[in-house]
Amino acid sequence: MGWTANDIPDQTGRTAVVTGANSGIGYCAAKELARHGALVVLACRSEERGQAAADRLVAEVPEARAVFQRLDLGDLGSVRAFAEEFAGDRLDLLVNNAGVMALPYTQTADGFETQFGVNHLGHFALTGLLLPKLLATPGARVVSVSSGMHAIANVDLGDLNSERRYRRWIAYGRSKSANLLFVHELARQLETMGADLVAAAAHPGYAETNLQTAGAKMEGRKAAERVAVVGNRIIGQSAAAGALPTLYAATAPDVAPDSFIGPRFLGWRGAPNRSWRASWTKDDRAGEMLWTASEQQTGVTYKF
Numbered sequence: 147m148g149w150t151a152n153d154i155p156d157q158t159g160r161t162a163v164v165t166g167a168n169s170g171i172g173y174c175a176a177k178e179l180a181r182h183g184a185l186v187v188l189a190c191r192s193e194e195r196g197q198a199a200a201d202r203l204v205a206e207v208p209e210a211r212a213v214f215q216r217l218d219l220g221d222l223g224s225v226r227a228f229a230e231e232f233a234g235d236r237l238d239l240l241v242n243n244a245g246v247m248a249l250p251y252t253q254t255a256d257g258f259e260t261q262f263g264v265n266h267l268g269h270f271a272l273t274g275l276l277l278p279k280l281l282a283t284p285g286a287r288v289v290s291v292s293s294g295m296h297a298i299a300n301v302d303l304g305d306l307n308s309e310r311r312y313r314r315w316i317a318y319g320r321s322k323s324a325n326l327l328f329v330h331e332l333a334r335q336l337e338t339m340g341a342d343l344v345a346a347a348a349h350p351g352y353a354e355t356n357l358q359t360a361g362a363k364m365e366g367r368k369a370a371e372r373v374a375v376v377g378n379r380i381i382g383q384s385a386a387a388g389a390l391p392t393l394y395a396a397t398a399p400d401v402a403p404d405s406f407i408g409p410r411f412l413g414w415r416g417a418p419n420r421s422w423r424a425s426w427t428k429d430d431r432a433g434e435m436l437w438t439a440s441e442q443q444t445g446v447t448y449k450f
Contacts, residue, residue, distance in 0.1 A: 148410060148416065148417025148419070149390065149398065149417050149418050150390065151178045151181075151386075153398075154179075154182045155182070155398075155399065156183055157182040158182075158183030158184075159183070160183070160184045160239060161184065161185045161187070161234060161236060161237055161238050161239070162176075162179050162184045162185070162186050162187065162237075162239035162241065162396070163187045163189050163232070163237065163239070163240050163276070164176040164179070164186060164187070164188060164189065164243055165189045165190075165241065165242055165243050165272070166189075166190065166243045166244025166245065167186070167188035167189065167196075168188060168192065168195040168196045168199040169195070169199065169385075170385045170388075171243065171353055171385050171389040172241070172243040172244060173188075173199055173203070173385070174385050174386045174388070175241060175243065175389040175393055175396070176188055176199075176212065177207060178389065178393055179239070179393070179396070179397075180203060180207055180210035180212050181207045182397075184211075184238070185211040185212075185213075186210070186212045186213075187212075187213055187215050187232070188200050188203070188212060188214045189215055189216075189217035189228060189244075190216065190244075191216070191219070191220075193214070196214040196216065199214070200212045200213060200214040215231065215232070217272070218255075219264045219268025219269065220254035220256075220260060220263055220264045220268060221254065221255040221256065222255070222268070222271055222444055222445070223255070225268055225271045225275065226271075228272070229275035232276065232279070235282065236282055236286075237276055237279040237280050237286060238283050238285070239286065239287050239289070240280060240286075240287070240288045240289070241289045241291070241392060241396060242273065242288065242289065242290040243291045243392065244264070244268075244269075245264065245291065245321075246260060246261055246264050246265065247261070247318050248261075248315055248318050249261060249314060251308070251312045251314075254267075258307050258443065259306075259307040259308045259309075259312070259317060261314075261318050261320075261321045262306055262307055262317065262320065262324065263307075264321075265318075265324070265325065266321050266324035266325060266328065266440070267440060267443060267444055269290060269328075270328055270440045270446070271446040274444075274446040274447070274448045275446060278449065281342075281343055281450070284342050285342060286342070286344075287344045287395075287396055287401075288346075289346050289347065289348055289392060289395045290326075290329050290345075290346075290347045290348075291325070291347070291349065291392055292326050292347050292406070293318075293322040293325075293349050293350075294351065294408065294414075294421075295315075295318060295319050295322055296319055296322035296325070296326055296423070296424060296427065297424050298315065298316065299315075299316045299317075299319030299323060300320065300323055300424070300426040300432075301320050301323050301324050301327060301426075301432065302320060303432065303439065308320075323424065323426065323427055324436060325347060326347055326406065326423060326424075326427035326428075327427050327432055327433045327436050328433075328436065328440070329345050329346065329347045329404060329406075330404050330428050330429075330430075331430075331433030331434060331436070331437045332345040333345040333346075333403040333404035334404075334430065335450060336450075337403060339450050341450065344401060344402075344403050345403055346403065346404065346405040346406070346407065347395065347404075347405070347406045347407070348391040348392045348395040348406070348408065349407075349421060350388030350389065350391060350392070350408075351388060351391075351408055351409035351414045351415050351416075352383065352388075352414055352415060353383055353384065353385050353387065353388025354383065354384060354385060354388075383409070383415040387409075387415065388409075390409075390417065391407040391409060391418040391421075392407075393418075394407050394418035395407045395418075404428070406420065406421045406422075406423045406427075407419070407421060408421030409421075
């Protein structure tokens with residue numbers, strides 16, 4: 147059977163922020179962290195859906211401590227407001243989970259291609275702004291949720307926002323490679339300074355969530371939406387199962403910096419295990435270049 151949510155260590159006294167926690171693997175991860183004692187902040191774009199998720203979580207786990215705080219990763223002003231309003235002097239866990247997949251070409255509030263802007267730049271800015279609290283908390287962790295689909299495309303450092311040519315799945319793969327490059331560079335910098343903060347990554351395999359249908363819904367492609375729904379039902383594992391790699395990376399005692407945790411069975415489904423990753427996601431030079439570009443685009447400079 148392998149590692150399950152029952153193996154999560156006691157989280158009492160710990161504070162966690164989970165982005166995109168109103169549904170899917172984000173909600174399942176937040177619920178299990180709260181079930182095991184953590185105070186969980188559900189960081190979501192929609193106030194209505196985020197508050198409803200927090201209320202639902204407390205109804206399902208009466209002893210849980212869960213609160214909603216608005217965060218729109220596609221708007222750097224919202225990211226800054228979230229960090230400024232975040233209460234408390236410590237943060238034990240930041241789960242960079244929220245994401246979008248295979249959308250038609252759109253831009254964020256700040257003019258970035260949406261998949262790169264939300265999946266990478268928004269989380270890059272959020273992590274940097276919350277870094278002082280993470281560094282002040284012994285044993286803290288940052289977990290970024292990538293995807294096995296990172297393997298279809300490396301980051302194009304000369305065209306980060308797909309301005310020359312946009313292909314929805316390639317843009318998604320690049321954003322997920324960016325997640326892994328970010329974790330790699332963050333882990334390298336933390337090791338250099340001897341910080342007591344672990345940066346790791348995870349992916350859910352094929353989990354049944356609304357991520358697969360979002361792009362088709364936006365464009366009114368009914369046939370594609372139906373195919374995604376059928377695929378979810380036949381192939382996908384549950385969102386709760388898909389959340390296990392994230393929960394393992396967030397709480398298991400043996401997680402090393404720059405780990406990539408995914409489902410055991412061919413990276414598709416099953417209990418959490420070390421996962422294969424493309425070699426380009428551990429390229430020091432590319433990590434440095436992406437980091438510099440991300441600081442320039444977001445205006446967020448990390449202070450270690």
